Amino acid sequence: MPVAAYRGLTADQFRHPRDRQATAALKHLPGIDVLVRTILGSLAEQAFYLENIGSSLRISEQQLPDLYALHTEACRCLDIDPPHLYLKQHSIPNAYTFAMRGKQPFVVLHTALVELLTPAELQAVLAHELGHLKCEHGVYLTIANLLLLATSQLSPWGLLLAQGLQTQLFQWLRCAELSCDRAALLVTQDARVVASVLMKLCGGSPQWSDRLNLDAFIAQAQQYDSADQGWHTLFKELQASQLTHPLPVLRAREILDWAESQQYYQLRQAFQ
Numbered sequence: 001m002p003v004a005a006y007r008g009l010t011a012d013q014f015r016h017p018r019d020r021q022a023t024a025a026l027k028h029l030p031g032i033d034v035l036v037r038t039i040l041g042s043l044a045e046q047a048f049y050l051e052n053i054g055s056s057l058r059i060s061e062q063q064l065p066d067l068y069a070l071h072t073e074a075c076r077c078l079d080i081d082p083p084h085l086y087l088k089q090h091s092i093p094n095a096y097t098f099a100m101r102g103k104q105p106f107v108v109l110h111t112a113l114v115e116l117l118t119p120a121e122l123q124a125v126l127a128h129e130l131g132h133l134k135c136e137h138g139v140y141l142t143i144a145n146l147l148l149l150a151t152s153q154l155s156p157w158g159l160l161l162a163q164g165l166q167t168q169l170f171q172w173l174r175c176a177e178l179s180c181d182r183a184a185l186l187v188t189q190d191a192r193v194v195a196s197v198l199m200k201l202c203g204g205s206p207q208w209s210d211r212l213n214l215d216a217f218i219a220q221a222q223q224y225d226s227a228d229q230g231w232h233t234l235f236k237e238l239q240a241s242q243l244t245h246p247l248p249v250l251r252a253r254e255i256l257d258w259a260e261s262q263q264y265y266q267l268r269q270a271f272q
Contacts (some may be wrong), residue, residue, distance in 0.1 A: 006186060006271045009079045011135040014182045019135065022175035026140055026168060048098065052108060056086035067114070070123040071107075077187045080128065080134050083107050085126075087114065093201060097129045099138030115197055115206050121197045123218035124184040131183025137176050144169045174246045181255045184265075199250040221253035 012020075059068045068085065076080040083097070083105040090110035099105035107129045114122060132141055184194045192214060199217040200209055224247070246254070258264050 016178035127187035131180030221249040
């Protein structure tokens, strides 16, 4: 069944409060504009762009049209111009968005992810990546991606500054991901589909993914939340500090809670 279209949807209508706060803080972080304009520069961007377009498969109406249809349908739903979509041969299930200055953004899916997920779950991932573009995460997301993938190309001074910004960028990324999970829910209209993606990224395999128990996975989140005594809180903070994404069990709990919220209900009602 075609998904509903949220014509005129704005990012602030679904943006997570933590994303809003973290983005505002990042904009005032000294040195980040220097990192964008002079340290990373266009050469690093071009190198990443050419590496991707030269070694990945461009998805279109002529190339894997079923996958392309999931992509364009999600774009229609979120009222966003379709970015280019690529499929990359890779053994690690992953997807990412890259938005360069003055160029059309693109989304990349790894083949391992496509093999792991159902079509509905794949569309949830695509909608999540489109959420980054809808929320205009592009500039900071690009910096984070380049820090992760191209730090070896930086000068010693640039690497030092990049390391100083990494903690703040990772904190922002973890908050931004929560908004993008909401974009995935808006497209799929089923929080369990979004949670199922997170479950499979935790411990899924094409061999047994159809036998995984989503309710048991959701119960894990409740157990993790309840472990807030003594050293557990400190261990949680240390565990999260170097992650680019919130822990999957917490993302699942977060999106299931938002699906039951008045904000989500009113947003759906406004576009019916």
